[in-house]
Amino acid sequence: MDALPERESPMGADQSPKIVIVDESPIRAAILEEGLREAGFTGVVHISEMQSLLARIYALDPDVILIDLENPSRDILEQMFQVSRAVRRPIAMFVDQSDAASIQASVDAGVSAYIVDGLKKERVKPILDLCISRFNAFAKLQGELDRAKSALEDRKVIDRAKGILMKLKGLTEDEAYVLLRSTAMREKKKIGEIAQSILTASELLK
């Protein structure tokens, strides 16, 4: 499923290079696409379906292809270097090796770019820089979401542990929580960990 409808910008209608984003994450692709459009790159197409990937790319004939590094289909793109019948041969980003820092930054961010031969480097650089910053922003967002999820999980576990303590030891909810917290402090562990061990123990003793 494509998150956004594909738009074919007519060739030569504007000077903006045609960019294809290959990403199975619709949210990340949308963040990237939005950033590119804001920066004035109007010809952006998102491909989220990996079936017949090469055929679709050939049909779109992009100047720049951006792909996330979690995508096994990256190896499929490497085949483009080999195909002599493709009129315009794409090359890997900065194959002239003049910009090791950019390669490092993009791999760190989790994105790779393929650029059609002949496209000027100074036109590619802003695209890649934007791409790196958006990928990093997405990773940060994802990290925050994961932390929020795990905090929520912890709270559920703590609530269940409190329930067990209240039932077994006849404590109020506040007393149960104080007991969890003081145990955690004494054992230098997180409250969530103590709560989890209570849950595990109670499962075992059932």
Place this chain on the structure above:
Amino acid sequence: MTHPLHIGFIPLVDAAALIVAVDKGFTAAEGLDVTLVREVSWSNVRDKLNIGLFDAAHLLAPVAIASSLGLGHVKVPIAAPFNLGLNGNAITVSPALHAAIMAELDGDRYDPMATALALSRVVATRRKSGAEPLTFGMTFPFSTHNYQLRFWMAAGGVDPDEDVRLVVLPPPYMVDSLANGHVDAFCVGAPWNSVAVDSGVGQILHFVSDILVRAAEKVLAVRQSWSDKNPQVVAALVRAAFRAAEFIEQPQNRAEAARMLAEPDRIGVDAGVIQRTLDGRLKISPDGTMRESSRYLLVARQDAARPDPVQAAWLYAQMVRWGQTSFSPEALQTAKAVFRPDLYDAALGQEGKGADAAETIGAFAGPPFDANDIGAHLAAFAIGRRIS
């Protein structure tokens, strides 16, 4: 002092020596603190090794050579001090293509010349009837799988660039692609051939050891510059991988090794399938037919782990034959120098030297391979894409 190392791998059975070296504690015994990182594409493994996010990697032997030559990507000289395995790939075809080849077969079904000639008749018939060309999946442009498929079919008169389509597919997508008709056949490493047979969508037509007696497959790759600066670490890594390879080759250890490899964060498939690969005893047809080969996958026996520059020369010759690069004597030397028996010997001394293998390549077609005469090798084959 322990050395922290990050090593990338692709979940395939030929990463066995590397995975067992870490998980059985052989690397720790050498003072190495290894974190294995499972990757999803060869492009990622190559790039992360090249820019130093990985200290070492499980890498396709031809990618190590291509990287040293700067083919297709950034030029980073690679050293391969340890061969992670010989052979281990297989060609699996759809039941329909299998039936078509068997109907045209004149000879033994395990004879690659007989099957290649049968394939060329199937291809000719399809062309006459206006059918779409057959599509073969392989794992990477610079892969043994690509060259093995091409070598085999070209010997029977099938031009891999004109008569059929060769497409890159990530190994985990192979089986689905065969099932849904996206490809008619593929060449891939274990466990994917067995997975296709077990799920009833494919028949193993050939072990790659039918095509080549000895074929370098994956290497333990490090950056040459890093290797020069860290000779002790490289030696320790080679020793650990060698101990693991020897461990795996003992039949009584196979079940334990298979269990380690089957872990979800390693290869993540059924241990039984992995053990069949290590044992070289594979189910080749959904009807239950078994086939055994003592050369299906060589991890340590028959000197398999010692890098052989002749193997590197053969792979370079395939790059030239199929137009991935033009021939130059300097490039041949660079390619051969990627495989480093000297580093292997420095780490293991006499211990690492097994009985000399009789054949270096042992291809089923063409004259014996001479690493010093690539021209003769290329001249022996009618089909090719040499760039002059």
